[in-house]
Amino acid sequence: MAEEGEIMDLDKEGRMAALATPEANTRSALLDPGETDLDRSLCHLEFFLSVLGFHPYSSFFNCLLCVSSFILFGLAAPISTIVLTRCPRGCEVYRVQRFEVSVVVFETLLASVSLGCISRNLFKYGIRKFLFVDQQHGQVDRFQKEYVRKIQDFFLLLLWWILPCFLVKIVREIIRFGIISQDSTWKAVVVLLFSVLSWIYLTTVFLSSCLLFYLVINLQVIHFEDYGRLLESDTDTFVFLEEHVRLRYNLSKISHRFRAFLLLVFLFVSASQFVALIQITGYNEIVSFTNSGDLAVASVVQVVGVVLCLHSAAKMSHRAQGIASVACKLHALLTCSSSDTSQVRTSSCSNLEGIHAAPLLITYSESDLESLENVTVHMNTQRVSSMSSYNKRQALAMYLQTNAGGITIFGWTIDRVLMNTIFFLELTLVLFVLGKTIVFTSK
Structure with missing residues (x-):
């Protein structure tokens, strides 16, 4: 009887568990325990970019909404403010909006370049591959907190840069509102609303695209910092080589995806500054x-x-170029502290012929990059096993010195040398413009 009672209790508990299972499943589906902080951050970022129009191809309605938003706030609103404030050359309103046409033109150009370049990449790769936080290499769990923090910094930086400029913009528009309202109050209200909404839209689109590039780079900095710590560990040299090939490959893809965006932004911003300089002088x-x-x-x-x-x-x-110095330093320390003199005497690089280096050193085009997503480094393991520890470290140091990598624009690496060159070119053009516009006459 006792055994029958225990069996009945077990059956009763089983039926209760079976009845409770659908509710539990429903609650788990609502809570979605499998969703991580990174998933939620990526969803928020993707939704924000969709609202701005960076992801227009997800649906026909979204595409129509993005195009309509750009036409309304990027073209119609600023053109309407210019048309409504037109007046003869000598009037006070004309003096107020003296430089407004050039400002609106370049703001619209920069926003259109941002939308075109970033939208193409987001549609082609998706938000995860665009930011290189996919599950391909199994590193999401290790760097999840850093990823989430960098995405949060994206929104904070956007807010901190837009907010002070927005306050200055509001003060200026209020002053113009007081001038225009003397002629027509409704016209002043329309100009104020259109001007502020247009500025918010165009500025947010442009700064968001620049901060997206900033975010992609900072996420890669996390991996290079981790690679620097990996070099200090006692790991096989082949692991160092394979990881650096993957990191350099990612930098090449980033350079190819953003090269047109960076080049057009530099050109348009430089042109805008020189036009403003000529107008003021x-x-x-x-x-x-x-x-x-x-x-x-x-x-x-x-x-x-x-x-x-x-x-x-x-x-x-510079982070990518600094990896070579770290590897050389560790190689020198290990070599000097080694008691095995036979390894030092075998410093010839003849054993390096066993490495098939051609797949590692080629600079791929965009089409090659897309076709080599899953390419792995193949080496002759039989000959590598016969190499001394010294020669392995020497080969790695030589490879890192000649293949540092970095962000490039059509082959030009963006580093301090290029930035100094750009600065002196800009300074030369500024001095040329000032020399042609500012003339001091002596009596």
């Missing part, structure tokens, strides 16, 4: 906050975007 009246405040805000936003791109690219290039 050729303006005969007093330059004040009322008539040039919009120009100042636009210049700050454009320079901030360029600085973010240059700083992140140069930071990544």
